[in-house]
Amino acid sequence: QVQLVESGGGLVQPGGSLRLSCVASGFTFRNYGMTWVRQAPGKGLEWVSSIYSDGRNTYYADSVKGRFTISRDNAKNTVYLQMNSLKPEDTAVYRCRRVGVGDYTGQGTQVTVSS
Numbered sequence: 001q002v003q004l005v006e007s008g009g010g011l012v013q014p015g016g017s018l019r020l021s022c023v024a025s026g027f028t029f030r031n032y033g034m035t036w037v038r039q040a041p042g043k044g045l046e047w048v049s050s051i052y053s054d055g056r057n058t059y060y061a062d063s064v065k066g067r068f069t070i071s072r073d074n075a076k077n078t079v080y081l082q083m084n085s086l087k088p089e090d091t092a093v094y095r096c097r098r099v100g101v102g103d104y105t106g107q108g109t110q111v112t113v114s115s
Contacts, residue, residue, distance in 0.1 A: 002026040002104045004096050009109030012086055016113070020081040022096030022106060030054075030074040033099035036081045038092035038111075046092070049081065050099065064090075086113045 008020040022034070036048040049070040050059045058070050069082040079096055095108040 004106035006106045006109040009111045011112045017084045024077045029077040034079040035097045040092040
């Protein structure tokens with residue numbers, strides 16, 4: 001049974017940083033690319049960033065490029081999202097998703113950027 005569990009969200013002031021984690025289980029993590037998506041209140045799902053299975057290639061939405069960094073530790077079955085220079089418009093529920101066949105997405109962690 002595939003499980004994806006996010007953590008690390010919270011309330012942070014504009015300009016601050018957070019590091020999100022997503023622990024995966026129920027499949028061979030090192031064989032799959034992983035993605036972070038987010039959903040702001042009243043808006044649709046937005047793709048944020050993706051990483052190849054071996055971690056060598058990463059991709060970012062223009063809205064987060066230069067501020068967010070995706071990484072993974074295949075020994076720990078974990079994908080991370082380091083978020084710096086946070087803005088109020090980054091406020092959303094952040095969810096990790098397994099790339100490939102089937103829709104496997106975690107429940108998410110809330111990030112609120114506010115002074």
